[in-house]
Amino acid sequence: MIRWDPPGYAVVFSTREGGVSTGPYQSLNLGRMTGDEVERVDENRRLLCAAIDADEERLALNRQVHSTLVHPAESGARGAPGDGLWTDEPGQPILAMAADCLPIALVRGDGRPAVAVLHAGWRGLLDGIVRVGAETLGGRLQAAVGPAIGPCCYEVGEEVSGPFADAFGADVVRGRSLDLWSAAERALNEAGVAEVMRTDLCTFCNPKRFFSHRRTGKPRGVQGVIARVA
Numbered sequence: 001m002i003r004w005d006p007p008g009y010a011v012v013f014s015t016r017e018g019g020v021s022t023g024p025y026q027s028l029n030l031g032r033m034t035g036d037e038v039e040r041v042d043e044n045r046r047l048l049c050a051a052i053d054a055d056e057e058r059l060a061l062n063r064q065v066h067s068t069l070v071h072p073a074e075s076g077a078r079g080a081p082g083d084g085l086w087t088d089e090p091g092q093p094i095l096a097m098a099a100d101c102l103p104i105a106l107v108r109g110d111g112r113p114a115v116a117v118l119h120a121g122w123r124g125l126l127d128g129i130v131r132v133g134a135e136t137l138g139g140r141l142q143a144a145v146g147p148a149i150g151p152c153c154y155e156v157g158e159e160v161s162g163p164f165a166d167a168f169g170a171d172v173v174r175g176r177s178l179d180l181w182s183a184a185e186r187a188l189n190e191a192g193v194a195e196v197m198r199t200d201l202c203t204f205c206n207p208k209r210f211f212s213h214r215r216t217g218k219p220r221g222v223q224g225v226i227a228r229v230a
Helices: 038-051 122-127 129-137 158-168 180-190
Strands: 002-004 009-013 070-072 084-087 094-098 102-108 115-120 141-145 195-198 223-229
Touching: 009 102, 038 223, 070 129, 084 094, 084 129, 094 102, 094 115, 102 129, 102 180, 102 223, 115 122, 115 129, 115 223, 122 129, 122 158, 122 180, 129 180, 141 180, 158 180, 180 195
Parallel strands: 070 084, 141 195
Antiparallel strands: 002 009, 009 223, 084 115, 094 223, 102 115, 102 141
């Protein structure tokens, strides 16, 4: 697991290591809709909640649909369409999942503590989920961008690279390769987030550590980012 430690928050980016799932889901698969055994997924989620000292029964997550919807977290809520959650309630765990897309965490550094987690693929980045997440929290924000497919491995067509170059600068496109990491950082900066921590770990390049849809297709698991206000 990869920890980010802004004061007053607990934030962890998971890997595929340290869980109980087997086969193509080995081992810390967090997704119930992947085909994995539900009991194993629930145990993996319990282990991840334990990593931030959170109650698994309160865990909130979305049914991710590549949108710009960012919802307030409700304890134990599952299945609402959306790609972001936020909370200012101490101890409330929130989870966003990914398997090449960007898991992003945002925390408020002034006023009442609040945290958000986002799932951002290329559609979400272009449509503005980062801006929506930042505007939802407000205040002076910090962010962390977790493991995702890197520019070393992410090839796209002109229908994607063209809009990215227009939105985030021509240098995020290198031939057919797209740099989601830099695009996310620029989206965060444009949304007023001055402090951005990047992991720059490629999910495609690291099969022992991460699930990757581009690398394996399905069946496969998902990792993610979990967070809470301390």
